[in-house]
Amino acid sequence: MADRAALEEAVRLQGERVRGLKLQKAGAELIEEEVSKLLKLKAELGSDEGKQKFVLKTPKGTRDYSPRQMAVREKVFDVIISCFKRHGAEVIDTPVFELKETLTGKYGEDSKLIYDLKDQGGELLALRYDLTVPFARYLAMNKLTNIKRYHIAKVYRRDNPAMTRGRYREFYQCDFDIAGQFDPMIPDAECLKIICEILSALQLGDFLIKVNDRRILDGMFNVCGVPDSKFRTICSSVDKLDKMSWEDVKNEMVEEKGLASEVADLIGAYVKQHGGVSLVEQLLQDPKLSQNKLALEGLGDLKLLFEYLTLFGITEKITFDLSLARGLDYYTGVIYEAVLLQTPTRQGEEPLGVGSVAAGGRYDGLVGMFDPKGRKVPCVGLSIGVERIFSIVEQRMEASEEKVRTTETQVLVAAAQKKLLEERLKLVAELWDRGIKVDIRKENLVEEIRRRTSQYPPHLLN
Amino acid sequence: MADRAALEEAVRLQGERVRGLKLQKAGAELIQIEEEVSKLLKLKAELGSDEGKQKFVLKTPKGTRDYSPRQMAVREKVFDVIISCFKRHGAEVIDTPVFELKETLTGKYGEDSKLIYDLKDQGGELLALRYDLTVPFARYLAMNKLTNIKRYHIAKVYRRDNPAMTRGRYREFYQCDFDIAGQFDPMIPDAECLKIICEILSALQLGDFLIKVNDRRILDGMFNVCGVPDSKFRTICSSVDKLDKMSWEDVKNEMVEEKGLASEVADLIGAYVKQHGGVSLVEQLLQDPKLSQNKLALEGLGDLKLLFEYLTLFGITEKITFDLSLARGLDYYTGVIYEAVLLQTPTRQGEEPLGVGSVAAGGRYDGLVGMFDPKGRKVPCVGLSIGVERIFSIVEQRMEASEEKVRTTETQVLVAAAQKKLLEERLKLVAELWDRGIKAELLYKKNPKLLTQLQYCEETGIPLVAIIGEQELKDGVVKLRSVASREEVDIRKENLVEEIRRRTSQYPPHLLN
Numbered sequence: 001m002a003d004r005a006a007l008e009e010a011v012r013l014q015g016e017r018v019r020g021l022k023l024q025k026a027g028a029e030l031i032e033e034e035v036s037k038l039l040k041l042k043a044e045l046g047s048d049e050g051k052q053k054f055v056l057k058t059p060k061g062t063r064d065y066s067p068r069q070m071a072v073r074e075k076v077f078d079v080i081i082s083c084f085k086r087h088g089a090e091v092i093d094t095p096v097f098e099l100k101e102t103l104t105g106k107y108g109e110d111s112k113l114i115y116d117l118k119d120q121g122g123e124l125l126a127l128r129y130d131l132t133v134p135f136a137r138y139l140a141m142n143k144l145t146n147i148k149r150y151h152i153a154k155v156y157r158r159d160n161p162a163m164t165r166g167r168y169r170e171f172y173q174c175d176f177d178i179a180g181q182f183d184p185m186i187p188d189a190e191c192l193k194i195i196c197e198i199l200s201a202l203q204l205g206d207f208l209i210k211v212n213d214r215r216i217l218d219g220m221f222n223v224c225g226v227p228d229s230k231f232r233t234i235c236s237s238v239d240k241l242d243k244m245s246w247e248d249v250k251n252e253m254v255e256e257k258g259l260a261s262e263v264a265d266l267i268g269a270y271v272k273q274h275g276g277v278s279l280v281e282q283l284l285q286d287p288k289l290s291q292n293k294l295a296l297e298g299l300g301d302l303k304l305l306f307e308y309l310t311l312f313g314i315t316e317k318i319t320f321d322l323s324l325a326r327g328l329d330y331y332t333g334v335i336y337e338a339v340l341l342q343t344p345t346r347q348g349e350e351p352l353g354v355g356s357v358a359a360g361g362r363y364d365g366l367v368g369m370f371d372p373k374g375r376k377v378p379c380v381g382l383s384i385g386v387e388r389i390f391s392i393v394e395q396r397m398e399a400s401e402e403k404v405r406t407t408e409t410q411v412l413v414a415a416a417q418k419k420l421l422e423e424r425l426k427l428v429a430e431l432w433d434r435g436i437k438v439d440i441r442k443e444n445l446v447e448e449i450r451r452r453t454s455q456y457p458p459h460l461l462n
Numbered sequence: 463m464a465d466r467a468a469l470e471e472a473v474r475l476q477g478e479r480v481r482g483l484k485l486q487k488a489g490a491e492l493i494q495i496e497e498e499v500s501k502l503l504k505l506k507a508e509l510g511s512d513e514g515k516q517k518f519v520l521k522t523p524k525g526t527r528d529y530s531p532r533q534m535a536v537r538e539k540v541f542d543v544i545i546s547c548f549k550r551h552g553a554e555v556i557d558t559p560v561f562e563l564k565e566t567l568t569g570k571y572g573e574d575s576k577l578i579y580d581l582k583d584q585g586g587e588l589l590a591l592r593y594d595l596t597v598p599f600a601r602y603l604a605m606n607k608l609t610n611i612k613r614y615h616i617a618k619v620y621r622r623d624n625p626a627m628t629r630g631r632y633r634e635f636y637q638c639d640f641d642i643a644g645q646f647d648p649m650i651p652d653a654e655c656l657k658i659i660c661e662i663l664s665a666l667q668l669g670d671f672l673i674k675v676n677d678r679r680i681l682d683g684m685f686n687v688c689g690v691p692d693s694k695f696r697t698i699c700s701s702v703d704k705l706d707k708m709s710w711e712d713v714k715n716e717m718v719e720e721k722g723l724a725s726e727v728a729d730l731i732g733a734y735v736k737q738h739g740g741v742s743l744v745e746q747l748l749q750d751p752k753l754s755q756n757k758l759a760l761e762g763l764g765d766l767k768l769l770f771e772y773l774t775l776f777g778i779t780e781k782i783t784f785d786l787s788l789a790r791g792l793d794y795y796t797g798v799i800y801e802a803v804l805l806q807t808p809t810r811q812g813e814e815p816l817g818v819g820s821v822a823a824g825g826r827y828d829g830l831v832g833m834f835d836p837k838g839r840k841v842p843c844v845g846l847s848i849g850v851e852r853i854f855s856i857v858e859q860r861m862e863a864s865e866e867k868v869r870t871t872e873t874q875v876l877v878a879a880a881q882k883k884l885l886e887e888r889l890k891l892v893a894e895l896w897d898r899g900i901k902a903e904l905l906y907k908k909n910p911k912l913l914t915q916l917q918y919c920e921e922t923g924i925p926l927v928a929i930i931g932e933q934e935l936k937d938g939v940v941k942l943r944s945v946a947s948r949e950e951v952d953i954r955k956e957n958l959v960e961e962i963r964r965r966t967s968q969y970p971p972h973l974l975n
Contacts, residue, residue, distance in 0.1 A: 024757040056605045067554035088873040088903035090531035095634050118580040141520045182906030311889040
């Protein structure tokens, strides 16, 4: 090791000697001699030294933002931030890494996707996986019991990115959360209003926000006969209904997860349902669900939520969807996910979601996990998935810029010709004012003017 | 391991059962709840002490900190000034990932390499957190085969040193970098960098400052003529760099006793590094019998002379001092180097101002991009970095001292009601205001007291209250109240947005009225 260090130092010095010689413009032979000494030393170092030169990539799943991409990003953040501010949110920031302990036990199965830092003799650290756990830690640390805050920052997940679909290992999240004990469902409704405002303002086309409730899901599993120990794993399966067919999901539940087929069928009957507040009313009358206290609580809150959403004027964007079963463990109440809709190809065909662009829900137990006395601070929030939005806006900008570029050129040319004439006339007028005789009909008018005056406007095209 | 996972799952399920029972208010079965809770605690105890510890992690990692809304307001203010200066000079902006391949960072930082945060080897590429924004920039240039660009980049960087946090140094901190890459006529971009530092430090109103300038070639030439052995150049350079913190005696002692430099050589160095001045010092050294024999030193001095000519044209020479003791740490500088320090006001007449630490620095680094290019193609670069963390502290202190109330939100109006059962009307009105772009809030209570709502406005600096009432609803008006003056006036519903806009356009959003 010491030998290598000495070798590296020797290489460096020799490199400097060569550089110095070149700067001093020493004799070519001398330079060559020293250069070959340098190359020999480098060869001794071994193949690592050579490799060092050819590292020209960002790590897997990450990317640079060029000036152009920064312009897109700026535009999108402006819309999002002005919406958050319009709703009275403050802004905070937290470190890119947390103590490993802070993140442990918060993400369930996803924990294996966390980037750890190397143990270099100090605290064990890991890169933040989302902005919600840092937020809960911030609240507990500062003993805050209520705050409305937004936080825009990059988060880190070691999954297999499908980069063409806008998923990375390093990506931005824009989070907005309301923490505090308030009258039910008002802040929850405001979160949904915010998602609508942002997606509309970004002009991403039609969108839909699916809403469900963790208690309705758990109540439903209970009345269908799912064993308690299988709740979370069956939940993950149901969550896949936006990507897989019911047949495939049922197969996973029965064959892979050992659920009784009849139980799966009962679940199937529920999770295929989606609709407006009328579905909520209907389920409140459902013989099985209405016997389950958890489900009733969830349904009651959703009913109240729909009342507020009506007052906010956004119910046509909202659908109560029993198949929505978002992955993260810490949700305790309402959950929601916004998807962009492709335009239907045929009349009457239902629009397909093309992927989630925003999501969130209520998580009342998280802050309590950080408080030494287990004091709870109820929270509800949302996260905008901007990476997908960046791609869409970027594509849209390129398409319209093409048009703008072309138009601008035409206008520019026309303007240049017009300007040329105007400038000529102005100049001629100046000369006349000075008593200089100039014939406006002269062919090389500009040359003439230039000759007679020492100055001409630099922008004049001739 | 599997046992532990099963145990954790059992704990979680039991926790949910307890929670479910509590939610169902299994009233008479209070005993049942207690029974389930004690089962839960037993399971947790089995998991071991880790489970207990998990609850009490209430700190950020060493050397890092959160930014509260107030601190974000400071940060925003400072970045606005810096960014508008960078843009004024025609810079584009880029961003890069927080970590790079370990190989990218290897061999670029000399002795400081041990301060790099590595990521754990989790089976993929070896990664490390960026140490600065300059190496990522060089990698970006080479990767995109760019030969000229003027760019700024504002982002956090990571260094595992021992932070003296009261002096504003952290392990995670912002850098604001501006760099000009490309082959240009000498010293013009270098002069622009110094002009930018002056503009930014002046605009931030941080008091008097000074920019020390030197050149790597002058340093190396000087070491050479003083008789420093080549192999000791860099290490002697580090010692000289400490002159802003240590006395000459201590620095000389380090060079002689710890680094084995001959005492006479150290003395010769001492004679040079004590010198600082303006362009006249450059002229003087150009005539120095020893230095003038050294080609490297002559090059450096020649470029500095040209630089001073441009700085004179830019009108900033009184802020610049040629200081032979400036020997900035990073290995990749190849030409001019500079460092800006804030000056404390002298305590006694005639006493020289002490620097209170560097707030900006930079230099020319012509060889870095070539290290990334497969063909070794060089792209000359010169740039600067603003050390904003120190600036944040100063601005924050100044704001606290001035007692200026800084708002952390921009809300223009609170939608309120004096009577009960008006939640629906408040929700409708606030949504209408949001849809018209007005920044508005309401309390998340069905029947809040008017006093509570008014107090909320005073605490958060919201200037207006839109009060709904039964009678007002019938009359088609809203009572608009100014929080500061307490005056109320009835505004017709359809004119409300206009009136709010009119009144709030007078106030910059961050000021209380």
